[in-house]
Amino acid sequence: MSKNIQVKNYKITFAKKPLKTQKYEIEIRAMTKEDALEQAYSLIGSKHRIQRLQLEVENVKEIPDQKLKSPILRELALNDETKLPVSKK
Numbered sequence: 370m371s372k373n374i375q376v377k378n379y380k381i382t383f384a385k386k387p388l389k390t391q392k393y394e395i396e397i398r399a400m401t402k403e404d405a406l407e408q409a410y411s412l413i414g415s416k417h418r419i420q421r422l423q424l425e426v427e428n429v430k431e432i433p434d435q436k437l438k439s440p441i442l443r444e445l446a447l448n449d450e451t452k453l454p455v456s457k458k
Contacts, residue, residue, distance in 0.1 A: 378437055378446060379405040382428040383413060389425065393417070396439050398446065402429060 376398050385391040393413050399405035406429065410421050434446035 378432045380430045380432050381409040383424045
């Protein structure tokens with residue numbers, strides 16, 4: 370009864386309200402678009418001390434493994450035998 374579980378890559382772009390001059394872009398690996406948004410809100414909020422109400426989602430795109438900018442996420446996506454933790458070398 371196992372389901373085929375597919376982890377997808379998302380690139381999420383936020384703008385800070387009200388002027389929308391400050392932009393935030395983050396890459397996330399998640400099962401669903403909703404999970405990716407939740408994780409992105411959490412990471413941006415904790416890193417930059419911004420409340421969710423101050424952020425507006427501008428764009429959510431699903432991206433292929435080869436276009437990931439983060440070397441750690443790319444390693445996790447492309448290599449099936451990656452052992453955690455993945456370190457930056």
